[in-house]
Amino acid sequence: MKTKQWILSILSGTLLVGAGVVATMYVTEWREPTATYLETTDPQLIQIREDLEAYKAKLRKEEKYFCCIKNDCNWCAIHMGHCPCGDLVMEKGVEKSCPDCAAAWNKKQGKIPGVDPDAIQVTTFGIYGYEEGGHHAPTNASGTEHHEK
Numbered sequence: 001m002k003t004k005q006w007i008l009s010i011l012s013g014t015l016l017v018g019a020g021v022v023a024t025m026y027v028t029e030w031r032e033p034t035a036t037y038l039e040t041t042d043p044q045l046i047q048i049r050e051d052l053e054a055y056k057a058k059l060r061k062e063e064k065y066f067c068c069i070k071n072d073c074n075w076c077a078i079h080m081g082h083c084p085c086g087d088l089v090m091e092k093g094v095e096k097s098c099p100d101c102a103a104a105w106n107k108k109q110g111k112i113p114g115v116d117p118d119a120i121q122v123t124t125f126g127i128y129g130y131e132e133g134g135h136h137a138p139t140n141a142s143g144t145e146h147h148e149k
Contacts, residue, residue, distance in 0.1 A: 059082060066087060068105075099124065
C-alpha cells in the first residue's frame with residue numbers, strides 16, 4: 001500500500017514540476033517582452049514627425065504613395081520620396097516591400113487582402129547599393145513612370 005502512495009506522490013510531484021517548467025518556458029520563451037516606452041517631447045523630433053506626415057499626405061495626394069500596411073511606413077518616404085510597396089506586394093511570385101512594410105507584414109499588419117504575409121521579401125530598391133533593381137520609379141495617376149531629375 002505504501003508503495004502505491006509513494007509512486008503516486010512521485011508522479012504527482014513530477015507532473016507539478018513539469019507543469020511549472022512549461023509555464024516558465026511560456027512566460028520566458030514564447031511571450032513577447034513587455035515594456036513601457038515614453039514618447040519624446042523633444043520639439044525638434046515632434047516637428048520632424050509632423051513634417052514627415054505632411055510630406056506623406058502630399059505624396060498620397062499626388063498618387064505617389066501606395067503603402068501596403070495599416071500604419072503607413074516611413075522608410076519609402078524618407079529614402080525614395082514615394083512608396084511602391086502596395087503595387088509590389090500584389091505581384092504574385094515576386095512580392096517585395098521596403099524594410100518597414102516587410103516587418104509589418106511579418107507581424108500580420110498588412111492592409112491588402114489576399115496577400116500572403118509569409119511571401120513578402122524585403123528589398124531596399126538598391127538604395128544601399130547591394131541589391132538588384134536599382135531605384136524603383138514611382139508611377140503617377142496615368143500609370144506612367146515618374147522619373148526624378
